[in-house]
Amino acid sequence: xxxxxxxxxxxxxxxxxxxxxxxxxxxxxxxxxxxxxxxxxxxxxxxxxxxxxxxxxxxxxxxxxxxxxxxxxxxxxxxxxxxxxxxxxxxxxxxxxxxxxxxxxxxxxxxxxxxxxxxxxxxxxxxxxxxxxxxxxxxxxxxxxxxxxxxxxxxxxxxxxxxxxxxxxxxxxxxxxxxxxxxxxxxxxxxxxxxxxxxxxxxxxxxxxxxxxxxxxxxxxxxxxxxxxxxxxxxxxxxxxxxxxxxxxxxxxxxxxxxxxxxxxxxxxxxxxxxxxxxxxxxxxxxxxxxxxxxxxxxxxxxxxxxxxxxxxxxxxxxxxxxxxxxxxxxxxxxxxxxxxxxxxxxxxxxxxxxxxxxxxxxxxxxxxxxxxxxxxxxxxxxxxxxxxxxxxxxxxxxxxxxxxxxxxxxxxxxxxxxxxxxxxxxxxxxxxxxxxxxxxxxxxxxxxxxxxxxxxxxxxxxxxxxxxxxxxxxxxxxxxxxxxxxx
Amino acid sequence: xxxxxxxxxxxxxxxxxxxxxxxxxxxxxxxxxxxxxxxxxxxxxxxxxxxxxxxxxxxxxxxxxxxxxxxxxxxxxxxxxxxxxxxxxxxxxxxxxxxxxxxxxxxxxxxxxxxxxxxxxxxxxxxxxxxxxxxxxxxxxxxxxxxxxxxxxxxxxxxxxxxxxxxxxxxxxxxxxxxxxxxxxxxxxxxxxxxxxxxxxxxxxxxxxxxxxxxxxxxxxxxxxxxxxxxxxxxxxxxxxxxxxxxxxxxxxxxxxxxxxxxxxxxxxxxxxxxxxxxxxxxxxxxxxxxxxxxxxxxxxxxxxxxxxxxxxxxxxxxxxxxxxxxxxxxxxxxxxxxxxxxxxxxxxxxxxxxxxxxxxxxxxxxxxxxxxxxxxxxxxxxxxxxxxxxxxxxxxxxxxxxxxxxxxxxxxxxxxxxxxxxxxxxxxxxxxxxxxxxxxxxxxxxxxxxxxxxxxxxxxxxxxxxxxxxxxxxxxxxxxxxxxxxx
Numbered sequence: 004x005x006x007x008x009x010x011x012x013x014x015x016x017x018x019x020x021x022x023x024x025x026x027x028x029x030x031x032x033x034x035x036x037x038x039x040x041x042x043x044x045x046x047x048x049x050x051x052x053x054x055x056x057x058x059x060x061x062x063x064x065x066x067x068x069x070x071x072x073x074x075x076x077x078x079x080x081x082x083x084x085x086x087x088x089x090x091x092x093x094x095x096x097x098x099x100x101x102x103x104x105x106x107x108x109x110x111x112x113x114x115x116x117x118x119x120x121x122x123x124x125x126x127x128x129x130x131x132x133x134x135x136x137x138x139x140x141x142x143x144x145x146x147x148x149x150x151x152x153x154x155x156x157x158x159x160x161x162x163x164x165x166x167x168x169x170x171x172x173x174x175x176x177x178x179x180x181x182x183x184x185x186x187x188x189x190x191x192x193x194x195x196x197x198x199x200x201x202x203x204x205x206x207x208x209x210x211x212x213x214x215x216x217x218x219x220x221x222x223x224x225x226x227x228x229x230x231x232x233x234x235x236x237x238x239x240x241x242x243x244x245x246x247x248x249x250x251x252x253x254x255x256x257x258x259x260x261x262x263x264x265x266x267x268x269x270x271x272x273x274x275x276x277x278x279x280x281x282x283x284x285x286x287x288x289x290x291x292x293x294x295x296x297x298x299x300x301x302x303x304x305x306x307x308x309x310x311x312x313x314x315x316x317x318x319x320x321x322x323x324x325x326x327x328x329x330x331x332x333x334x335x336x337x338x339x340x341x342x343x344x345x346x347x348x349x350x351x352x353x354x355x356x357x358x359x360x361x362x363x364x365x366x367x368x369x370x371x372x373x374x375x376x377x378x379x380x381x382x383x384x385x386x387x388x389x390x391x392x393x394x395x396x397x398x399x400x401x402x403x404x405x406x407x408x409x410x411x412x413x414x415x416x417x418x419x420x421x422x423x424x425x426x427x428x429x430x431x432x433x434x435x436x437x438x439x440x441x442x443x444x445x446x447x448x449x450x451x452x453x454x455x456x457x458x459x460x461x462x463x464x465x466x467x468x469x470x471x472x473x474x475x476x477x478x479x480x481x482x483x484x485x486x487x488x489x490x491x
Numbered sequence: 492x493x494x495x496x497x498x499x500x501x502x503x504x505x506x507x508x509x510x511x512x513x514x515x516x517x518x519x520x521x522x523x524x525x526x527x528x529x530x531x532x533x534x535x536x537x538x539x540x541x542x543x544x545x546x547x548x549x550x551x552x553x554x555x556x557x558x559x560x561x562x563x564x565x566x567x568x569x570x571x572x573x574x575x576x577x578x579x580x581x582x583x584x585x586x587x588x589x590x591x592x593x594x595x596x597x598x599x600x601x602x603x604x605x606x607x608x609x610x611x612x613x614x615x616x617x618x619x620x621x622x623x624x625x626x627x628x629x630x631x632x633x634x635x636x637x638x639x640x641x642x643x644x645x646x647x648x649x650x651x652x653x654x655x656x657x658x659x660x661x662x663x664x665x666x667x668x669x670x671x672x673x674x675x676x677x678x679x680x681x682x683x684x685x686x687x688x689x690x691x692x693x694x695x696x697x698x699x700x701x702x703x704x705x706x707x708x709x710x711x712x713x714x715x716x717x718x719x720x721x722x723x724x725x726x727x728x729x730x731x732x733x734x735x736x737x738x739x740x741x742x743x744x745x746x747x748x749x750x751x752x753x754x755x756x757x758x759x760x761x762x763x764x765x766x767x768x769x770x771x772x773x774x775x776x777x778x779x780x781x782x783x784x785x786x787x788x789x790x791x792x793x794x795x796x797x798x799x800x801x802x803x804x805x806x807x808x809x810x811x812x813x814x815x816x817x818x819x820x821x822x823x824x825x826x827x828x829x830x831x832x833x834x835x836x837x838x839x840x841x842x843x844x845x846x847x848x849x850x851x852x853x854x855x856x857x858x859x860x861x862x863x864x865x866x867x868x869x870x871x872x873x874x875x876x877x878x879x880x881x882x883x884x885x886x887x888x889x890x891x892x893x894x895x896x897x898x899x900x901x902x903x904x905x906x907x908x909x910x911x912x913x914x915x916x917x918x919x920x921x922x923x924x925x926x927x928x929x930x931x932x933x934x935x936x937x938x939x940x941x942x943x944x945x946x947x948x949x950x951x952x953x954x955x956x957x958x959x960x961x962x963x964x965x966x967x968x969x970x971x972x973x974x975x976x977x978x979x
Contacts, residue, residue, distance in 0.1 A: 045822075046816040046821070047593070047594070047595075048581060048593070048816075048817075049574075049593065049693065049696050051697075051729050051731075053727065053729075054730065081812050083812050083815060085836050087818075087832050276861045278864075279859075280809075280812070283700035283731070283809055284697075284700050284731060
């Protein structure tokens, strides 16, 4: 029998706020252990939680970005379980009244090649709720140590419907989700820093059937490549069990990166009874519809909507939009340059090709500035460069040289052209006399051109360009050469 | 004039004002009294006399410079061991917190400090406020100053006994199901539980968060009103605290509000289980009100008999979660016999908690368990609403409700220790008030033939403290019960 997989993901995302979910203790990644705590974080006797309203608003924005309905009221529940990383031995979470309901994420599946756009589809979400992050346990040789810096950081849990069929879709979902979240400024989604974490639920069913099979939950997937590997491993494992006539056991499994395999963590019988009940220390949160509208208005265009717009309205090719759109900084840089000079294609090319190449080179050289936000170029630099090329001040060829110069120095391109004397030569008399010399010096090329080989003209342009140090107006040069040969 | 240590706050405030005494003299008188009688009463778990005198000196210096903070400046107030006082032990009379000191002040303590009060001493209680006799303290058994062989009531037994023995000018306690009013009645002092949310719970070690309130023990109603004015108010650190509504000028109200009132007498509170002497005493008090022109109205609180079972579901459920943080990981008792995380939890908790605390944690864990939640916790919450509605209906007809505070006077030590159910019935008249979130006060209303105090409970609608105080004050001032002191 052949099977198809049904996959649902639970993605935890740390919400970027200055202070924690229920207290004013600050949070930054990478601080000395246990320096970002206070009596509330440590669950000292007599402490009470106080809601960070910014976390609620950011989570609502996350929900709006993912097209969820925002609940009119949400509340807080205690999830009771004993674990050393949990300071109160209960976690404040939202059990039956989550902040965000439903939702969907548009994903792009890989195309036949990198340069060809793939199929789009939607992944349905079940809900997004807010909860507090526990502390972090580190197992050492003989001891386990606890860092409570992370404890109490606002954490959004995004739960999908069982709506994906393979690891490719899951990876595409996570990439799309990450782009959306970074776009909305909710989180940086750095999986290495634990800002985004993923659990995967996988089950199999015979192809063509609709009911769901017994699922397993895979934990500890802290990179997108782990998610992919773990899902593929689990599909293969379940397939083998079913092929051999076995039964899938509902369980939680732990992915082990080193061995690229998973092992059972606990079975359904061993599952915790979390004894959820409404937290009596916190009041339910009423969401103001007007405020929700304001929060919605602050959100940026979704990356795939932007890509559609660039390809439609601006007529940019997929090869360029697929570089610009997933990166908010790049697309904002692009749009700011368009404000200065509306030449979308030229500017998009400079950003997607020249700028990224220079940044990559700078990064390879170990330069500190290797992202758009802290390099010396501004959108005005690139817009101005495109403009002086369009208006014939310099040639495209000289433009390349100017680009490198302005990337390295931050000097505006028109200033570079002036100080270096790179202005294009439109002196037709000078160019005409140089053309005559070139025609006289290369009869072979002239006769080839006459015979119909248009490319032969390039051999005549070379000496002229050399003599003018590249400043001859290429269009003028082209015209003059043709005229002179035709006349002769 | 009574000896200094039996003065009221108002009397001492006057003496301080006219320069007849100093805060150091008052504080020393109280410390001397403790030295003289606390061997018998055993109200104090610990005492920092040096710190108390230093605070008194600071108060006297303020006064000498003409910058006194008001009527509480220089008044020595002793604190139940469940309220956090910075750098003082906070043990909740439990082995679990044997070596724990609090790094912060509870909000109510900070408010009293701001009013100039001398905060001193740790008063004995039932472990984690679970009990009605103070016999559940892990450290010592407090005696009722009126009969050293009897219990002082509980859980704030130390706070009540200290008042009756003249070991403080006022004390603070906490009331979850009667833990202020019942010991106040049994020790012949005034004890008051405010409307839920009127006083911040920040710094009160939670037993049952939706029921716990801080409140004062005083010699007279006026003193309670004074303390309440200092402690009420919305606190940013407690989300369940509320901005006070209605008249909060309680001391003024004692003079302005003279009745006659419409007073309700719930027939359910005079039935089975009430001691005949208590019944006769309260009926006499009711007759006094009638003689003053008050309308005495027979009312019904039909769900009263469900209050105790509902309470032992809601309170234990919340307690099972609130007390989960005591695990030996970050602070408190840590078992020396533990060899892994699970045994660290189970052994530390097994060794640290007493029998009654364990009983309630187990009960609370059970009622929240999967499959039982709806039948117990959810149903209890519904009945709680019915109990609240009973009161709301009653207060449509009456200004306040009169009941006995406790069905019996103080009982002998050990008499109910082995019978939790009969112990739980000690709070049968007080518990429904907590479930409904209402204010109530117990005032001394006389003595049994054996010389044990009896208390009258006045219950008011939410935020009806001003009327509640006035009703209680009228009775108190017409009798001399509150001025009587035990022979020690």
